[in-house]
Amino acid sequence: GAVVSQHPSWVICKSGTSVKIECRSLDFQATTMFWYRQFPKQSLMLMATSNEGSKATYEQGVEKDKFLINHASLTLSTLTVTSAHPEDSSFYICSAINRGNTEAFFGQGTRLTVV
Amino acid sequence: AQSVTQLDSHVSVSEGTPVLLRCNYSSSYSPSLFWYVQHPNKGLQLLLKYTSAATLVKGINGFEAEFKKSETSFHLTKPSAHMSDAAEYFCVVRPTSGTYKYIFGTGTRLKVLA
Numbered sequence: 197g198a199v200v201s202q203h204p205s206w207v208i209c210k211s212g213t214s215v216k217i218e219c220r221s222l223d224f225q226a227t228t229m230f231w232y233r234q235f236p237k238q239s240l241m242l243m244a245t246s247n248e249g250s251k252a253t254y255e256q257g258v259e260k261d262k263f264l265i266n267h268a269s270l271t272l273s274t275l276t277v278t279s280a281h282p283e284d285s286s287f288y289i290c291s292a293i294n295r296g297n298t299e300a301f302f303g304q305g306t307r308l309t310v311v
Numbered sequence: 312a313q314s315v316t317q318l319d320s321h322v323s324v325s326e327g328t329p330v331l332l333r334c335n336y337s338s339s340y341s342p343s344l345f346w347y348v349q350h351p352n353k354g355l356q357l358l359l360k361y362t363s364a365a366t367l368v369k370g371i372n373g374f375e376a377e378f379k380k381s382e383t384s385f386h387l388t389k390p391s392a393h394m395s396d397a398a399e400y401f402c403v404v405r406p407t408s409g410t411y412k413y414i415f416g417t418g419t420r421l422k423v424l425a
Contacts (some may be wrong), residue, residue, distance in 0.1 A: 202354070225312075228411060230411070232413075232415075238417070238418075239401065239415045239416060239417045240353065240401070240415045240417050241415075242412065242413070245412065287352075289354055289355065291413075293411045299345065299360055300345075300411055300413060302347075302354050302355040302356075302357075303351060303354055304354035305352070305353065305354045307352060
């Protein structure tokens with residue numbers, strides 16, 4: 197199957213700083229990428245859908261100014277958590293699809309801890 | 312509205328015994344259904360998928376699932392549990408073709424006892 201890589205796999209940052217998480221499709225062109233958030237012992241909640249070259253579509257209740265998403269190329273989408281606070285600590289996972297796929301491929305996730 | 316329900320939040324089995332993880336879905340259209348496994352602090356690994364072909368789907372690591380439209384179910388089974396199967400399992404529905412928005416179940420944590 198296709199490979200999606202996230203970086204970093206874990207990050208610790210100070211409250212008030214910003215953190216950027218990268219999601220790359222390594223062997224295919226991802227026309228669409230998705231960003232999910234997972235709280236401890238809970239399921240994945242879709243945050244936003246990112247299409248290459250256009251603005252991301254955010255799910256209800258997700259602050260677009262806090263979670264900045266950029267999908268500038270067909271192989272890279274980034275999620276920037278701005279002015280992070282401890283309540284932003286979570287596991288963030290991306291997924292990517294290309295045309296003709298019947299499934300999305302998931303990255304390995306990024307554990308963000310805000311202290 | 313589309314939804315997916317995993318009936319058990321926790322399942323414990325002894326090593327070597329069968330595994331059954333239950334999943335029911337609700338979808339107005341013919342859905343695609345998936346099972347993913349997540350080991351601690353890891354991403355998601357696809358176990359198997361149903362996309363309107365054969366109703367009995369075989370996946371990796373000896374897992375399989377049967378799509379039953381009349382029961383709106385897609386239960387995951389394995390004949391004999393292994394210690395390495397201990398993980399979180401998610402049933403996922405993609406409601407219609409043309410959209411890749413996945414709806415995740417709440418997950419089932421599988422514990423395998425020695």
